[in-house]
Amino acid sequence: MTELLEELKNNEKKTVYDPLLKDENIIIDIKDFNLYYGNKQALFKINMQIPKGKVTALIGPSGCGKSTLLRSINRLNDLLDYVRVEGDILLDGESVYDRSVDLSELRKKMGMVAQKPNPFPMSIYDNVVYPLKINGVKKKSILDEVCERSLSYAGLWDEVKDRLKENAFGLSGGQQQRLCIARAIAPEPEVILMDEPCSALDPIATYKIEELILSLREKFTVVIVTHNMQQAARVSDFTAFMYMGFLVEYGNTINIFKKPKVKDTEDYITGRFG
Amino acid sequence: MNKFARKNFKIFFKSKGEPMLWLTGGGLVISLLMITLLLLLVLKNGMGNYWPGGIVYFKLKNGEAIMGEITKTEYYKLPDDKINTLNDEDKKRVLKNNGKEKRFLVRVGNFELSNKHFEWVSLHEISKQDYPAEAIVLERLEWGRFYGFPKEFIVDGRPVASDLKGILKNYDRYHNDVRKLWRKKVSIEKGEIGKLNHKIEKERLKLKEAKLELEKAYLSKNNEKINEAERRYKKISLEFEEFNKLTKNEYDKLINEINKLKANYEKYGIKFLTADGKEKEVKLYEIVRGYTANTLSFGNKMGIYLNRWIEFLTDEPREANSEGGVFPAIFGTVVMTVLMSLFVVPFGVVAAIYMKEYAKSGKIISILRIAINNLAGVPSIVYGVFGLGFFAYTLGASIDQLFYAAKLPNPTFGTGGILWSSLTLALLTLPVVIVSTEEAINAVPNSLREGSYACGATKWQTVRHIVLPRAMPGIMTGFILAMSRGAGEVAPLMLVGAVKLAPEMPVDSIYPFVHLERSFMHLGFHIYDLGFQSQNSDAAIPMVYTTTLLLIGIVVLLNVVAIYIRNRLRKKFIGSVF
Numbered sequence: 001m002t003e004l005l006e007e008l009k010n011n012e013k014k015t016v017y018d019p020l021l022k023d024e025n026i027i028i029d030i031k032d033f034n035l036y037y038g039n040k041q042a043l044f045k046i047n048m049q050i051p052k053g054k055v056t057a058l059i060g061p062s063g064c065g066k067s068t069l070l071r072s073i074n075r076l077n078d079l080l081d082y083v084r085v086e087g088d089i090l091l092d093g094e095s096v097y098d099r100s101v102d103l104s105e106l107r108k109k110m111g112m113v114a115q116k117p118n119p120f121p122m123s124i125y126d127n128v129v130y131p132l133k134i135n136g137v138k139k140k141s142i143l144d145e146v147c148e149r150s151l152s153y154a155g156l157w158d159e160v161k162d163r164l165k166e167n168a169f170g171l172s173g174g175q176q177q178r179l180c181i182a183r184a185i186a187p188e189p190e191v192i193l194m195d196e197p198c199s200a201l202d203p204i205a206t207y208k209i210e211e212l213i214l215s216l217r218e219k220f221t222v223v224i225v226t227h228n229m230q231q232a233a234r235v236s237d238f239t240a241f242m243y244m245g246f247l248v249e250y251g252n253t254i255n256i257f258k259k260p261k262v263k264d265t266e267d268y269i270t271g272r273f274g
Numbered sequence: 275m276n277k278f279a280r281k282n283f284k285i286f287f288k289s290k291g292e293p294m295l296w297l298t299g300g301g302l303v304i305s306l307l308m309i310t311l312l313l314l315l316v317l318k319n320g321m322g323n324y325w326p327g328g329i330v331y332f333k334l335k336n337g338e339a340i341m342g343e344i345t346k347t348e349y350y351k352l353p354d355d356k357i358n359t360l361n362d363e364d365k366k367r368v369l370k371n372n373g374k375e376k377r378f379l380v381r382v383g384n385f386e387l388s389n390k391h392f393e394w395v396s397l398h399e400i401s402k403q404d405y406p407a408e409a410i411v412l413e414r415l416e417w418g419r420f421y422g423f424p425k426e427f428i429v430d431g432r433p434v435a436s437d438l439k440g441i442l443k444n445y446d447r448y449h450n451d452v453r454k455l456w457r458k459k460v461s462i463e464k465g466e467i468g469k470l471n472h473k474i475e476k477e478r479l480k481l482k483e484a485k486l487e488l489e490k491a492y493l494s495k496n497n498e499k500i501n502e503a504e505r506r507y508k509k510i511s512l513e514f515e516e517f518n519k520l521t522k523n524e525y526d527k528l529i530n531e532i533n534k535l536k537a538n539y540e541k542y543g544i545k546f547l548t549a550d551g552k553e554k555e556v557k558l559y560e561i562v563r564g565y566t567a568n569t570l571s572f573g574n575k576m577g578i579y580l581n582r583w584i585e586f587l588t589d590e591p592r593e594a595n596s597e598g599g600v601f602p603a604i605f606g607t608v609v610m611t612v613l614m615s616l617f618v619v620p621f622g623v624v625a626a627i628y629m630k631e632y633a634k635s636g637k638i639i640s641i642l643r644i645a646i647n648n649l650a651g652v653p654s655i656v657y658g659v660f661g662l663g664f665f666a667y668t669l670g671a672s673i674d675q676l677f678y679a680a681k682l683p684n685p686t687f688g689t690g691g692i693l694w695s696s697l698t699l700a701l702l703t704l705p706v707v708i709v710s711t712e713e714a715i716n717a718v719p720n721s722l723r724e725g726s727y728a729c730g731a732t733k734w735q736t737v738r739h740i741v742l743p744r745a746m747p748g749i750m751t752g753f754i755l756a757m758s759r760g761a762g763e764v765a766p767l768m769l770v771g772a773v774k775l776a777p778e779m780p781v782d783s784i785y786p787f788v789h790l791e792r793s794f795m796h797l798g799f800h801i802y803d804l805g806f807q808s809q810n811s812d813a814a815i816p817m818v819y820t821t822t823l824l825l826i827g828i829v830v831l832l833n834v835v836a837i838y839i840r841n842r843l844r845k846k847f848i849g850s851v852f
Contacts, residue, residue, distance in 0.1 A: 076724055081634060104730040112728035118721040121847035130739070131729040167846060183729065193728075238781045 004098045015047060016261045018251020021238070024051030027190065027221050028073060031116060033087035035068060040136060042068050045087075045244045055222040057236035057253065058124075061268070065245040066225045070193050073108040074222065075103060092190070094131065095262075108135065111184025111220075112231045117176035119168035123152060127168045127179055146186050150217050152163040154182035155212055174205025185220065188248060194224040198231065210235050229269055232259050311825075317348020320823030323816035324582040326575050329409040329421060329567045330380065331549060332395055333402035340393060341409060341421045341549035343567070345812070346379035352396075364398040365767075377813065383411075383419035388554055391418055392812045405568045408438045410546070418593055418813065420556060422546035428555065430541045441544060442566070448542050448558060455539040456559040465783075467528055470521060472784055476725040477517050482680040484510045525808035528536055565847050586820065595774065595804055601822060606692070607761060607781050607828065607836040613790075614703065614760045614811035619753055621700070622707025623742075629708075630715040631737050650705035658766030661698030666690055666770060686791050690771030692780045693790035696764055698770050703756035710755060715741060743847045752841035754833055761829050764798035772799040774807070797825040 028050035035043040043065050046103060050056050058066035068077065075096060077083045089096050096106055108131070120127050128150050129143045137143060147164070151157040156178045160171070168179060177197060184192055194213070198206040213235045216222055226232050232239055240250040241262075249256060249265045260266040327343045334340065352375040357368055368375050377396040385391055412420040426433035426443040435441050484507045491503035542558035562585075565578060611707030633639050670687035678686040687693070718741050726736040742749075764772075773793045780792045801821050808814035 040287065047371060063331060076728060079724070079727065103727075104732055107728055107730040110728075112725070114728075116721055116727055118719070118725040120740050122739070126475050130726075130731075134729065134731045134735045134739070149475070180725070183725075 003192055015247045016249045016251075018238075020052070021049060022144055023250065024049075024054070026050065027052035027092060028223070029090040029093075030069075030073075031088045031090065032123050033069075033072065034085065034090060035065075035072060036084045037080075037114065038082045042245050043072070046247050048240060048247055048250060050221065050223060052221050053217065053219075054237040055217050055224060055235055056238045056240065057232035057270075058223070058225045058240050058242060059227075059232050060242035060248075061242075062227075064242045066194050066242050069242070070195055070223060070225050073191070074107050074112060074193060075101075076112070078103070104135075106216075108187050109190050111181075111187070111189040111192045111193065113177070113180050113184050113195045113197045115175060116200050117180050119171070119176050119179055122168065123165050124168050124171070124179060128182060128186050135187070138173075150182040150186040151179075152168040153185055154178045172205075174201050174208060176199060177205065177209060178212065181209070181216075185216070186195075191218065191221045191223065194222065196225050196227060197228060243268075243270060283372060296551045301369070316819055316822050316826065319816060319819035320821075324579050324586070326411075326565065326567055326570065326578045328405055329411055330378075331404040331406050331409065332400050333382070333404070334395070334399050335401045336399070339549045339551075340380060340382050340395065341406075342380040342382040342393075342419075343411070343421075344378045345381050345392070345816075347376065348379075349374040349376055349392055351375075353777070360398050368398070379811070380420060382549075383421045384417075384548055386417045387548060387554060391810050398483025407569050408566065409568060410564055412556060412564040413569045413597065414556065415560045415562060418597065418810065420546070420554075422548045423553065424544055425547050425553070426545040428543045428545055433545070436564075440695055445544065445564065449561065449564075452539045452542050452558045455535050459535045459539075462528055462532055462535075467525070468778075469784060470528070474518075474521055477514055479680045481514045482508055486680060500709070547748055572664075587824075594808060594810070595800065596808055596810050596817055600795075600797065600800060600824065603795040603797045603800045603821075604774065604824070604828065605781075606772070606799045610692055610696050610699070610767075610794060610796060611757055611761045611832065613692065615687065615753065615757055617697055617700035618707050618756055618760075619704050619749075622704050622752065622756075623711050623749055625704075626708045626711035626715060627737055627742075630712050631733065631741065646705050646708050647848045650709070653765075654702055654763055655765040655769075657698050657702045658769035660768040661694055661701070661766060662690065665694040665697055670694065690769065690773075690793055691772055691791045692794045695767050695771040695794070695796075699760045700764050702763065702766065703760050706756045706759060707749075707752045711745065711749050714745035714751070717748060718744045746847055747840045747844040750836060750843060754836040754840070757832055757836065758829050761832065762797070762798060762825070767796050767799055768802075772796040773798075774803050797821060797828070801825065815829060 017142050018077075023137065024262075026049045028048075030046050030048040030050075031044040033043055046069060054110060058070065071077050073089055073096070075083070084120075085097065090189065091106075091109065095101070111131075120130060122130070123225065125147055126133070128147045129137075132143060148157060148161075151160065152216050156175060159175060160179075161171075170174065171179060177200075181197075184199075201209065210231065213222055213224065224232075224236065236253045239253045239256040241248045241256065241260075241264075243264065249260060249262045251261075256265065257269060260269060327345075329341060330344055331341045332339065349371065352368055352373055354373070357365060357373060360368065375396050375398060377394050380393050380395055382388065382390060382393045405425070408423055410422060412422075412426055414420055424438060424441045425436065427435040427441045435444050484503075488503040488507045491499040493794075494500075539559045540557060542563075543555045544558065545553060547553055547554045563578065563581070565574070570578070586599045587604070588601050590602055591599035591600060629639055629642065666687075666689055670685065670689065670691075673687040674685055676684060722740050722744065725737055726740045731739070771793045773795065776793055776795045778789070778792055780790070780794050781788050801818055804814045804821060805811075805818040
């Protein structure tokens, strides 16, 4: 491992890409992206293209920078004032780090689902339509329609349709997470970012969420960070393996899991890592 | 022997932590004990104050007689030379008690006759003790209590009954009606004549304003202006004269009515004989309450007890606050506390939001936070001085100059009042609100904020829809703390508007209904005034306890309401986050 570290630090090692990626329609293009927490560099020269309408998984050991990379895409890292970035990320060919970018407009295009379910302190209904309400949508018919559609999409409609006005905290953990997904898709974003969405859930709830992710693929681009390699194998079309802030290997999930080109990827996937 | 049994006592002692258990538990017990003792003291003295006691009649060895209620019994050291002058029986008793003698504090009343409210009587001075059935105690509008034997019931100067039964019967028959007439007279004096006075005052101010305008016009030396002002002044003074005539009529009518009422109720009276043989006629309307204390049944006593509490809670004070009720003080306290909350909560919450959500955390904010925490430790009297100097004398005086110039030199806002009091207390409790709001905002999980930002919300939308609702229970806690502190604070209020006796309430039926410039009565100040400024301190001290009990009760009530709201909010906004 130390060898790899040395190689990467000296910029000798290059990310290994899968040639299949070339045929895909690209929605997010990460270019030479560096990120610093104060003086500490957390992401090193990431170059990565995320295909449209597919599920892309980010895997890697804890602290490798996958969540940081994910949060860089919708600029949530901006909330910390000691974070500094270099390079650029393009969404639909437009820079998200451009000075003229309005964060609200940008984030409307990207729904996000957090590690722990984070329903807001309000009713189920208000939770789902929150992204619309803050954008000034007031018409009740539109809100009602979006609420039903999003909840149905998240597979929650039948469970909660009789208690939409009740507090969201009354739901179970899995239901809360699906509610958060419904909230993320309510404004019809282009991309959905998921940061370990199942890490706080039991296997049954996890199964439901995975099903949901697979069905989301039709309509949205999904980027998912996960610790669970089986989950990555099950739900994703493409997988990126990251280590210590570097993108080590990136390609078709089947190829990554069946015949990884880099030995470290193989070690990590087979559990012989470290 | 069990192999796990203790082998080394020292280690056992430490590992079990027994000394710490005793230390921490002991600390709690001592704190609880002190609070409980304080509450018990207040409760016992406060609740017992209104229970009607019996009347004792003492025939003294020097030939005098006194009558009244025993309010205190104690032993005191008798000087040796005094002991030697006692007769054998008393001497024996005193010596047996190590030279201490028993004495009673008797509430003798009848102040206008004897110049005394209370009198100490030692046991050896008494030759005969009795509880006469016909003795009556009166609570009066003036001069405090009266103790005596009824002699005659008088109507129009002629006696109509002279036996106890007949007098009591007449008393029952007329007392309520007479009191009703008297109350009507008071309400005319306070209500209608008060309103009339307000009207006259308003017209007078108009005249004065016109006069001021005229003076200004003379100074400007502009002929046109002078003419205009003169014309106006003349018109208004004519109106004023007209108005005066009109009100004079109205006024006379009211006075007439009052006189009629007076004639109707002043003809009833009861002639009493005091213990020392003096005669005294008490008008029936002056009697708030009268009863034969030694023949009361338990039910009667209970009735008097409750009646006294109702009077205490709903009536206005009499006799330099040592008798009657405290309603104006309750009202003033509540209004002041509510006003204070209206000022302090929005400001405190907004300041805390800025410090937590908008400002970059750094040295300046840290220093600011320390400064705010230190503000909570500034003696409250300092806030009072600031309130008087800044709010009343600077801000208030400027307001007077601008809007109430005609009333000067009498200040309107330029002196203590309920507005300045509540602002001063708002300042005093601001640190409490800021600190607890900050803590509540701190406790809002970051994942919620991020979730909101990720939905595209702006900072303010996040604060407004996510952070504030979630922090609401914590903010309520700060509000509760601020309210408790504000309601119990006295020192600054003495400077900025609380008074011993406020002639008018801060909220009444005269336009514009809420009078923020008025001074007000406050329960805390009332307690101080009763306990330390009263001339009749023996009578006032039990009232101190009763008023304290009431103040504690009000603070508890306000807290219970706020806690109820907080718990509801907590259920709504926090719920079960796993």
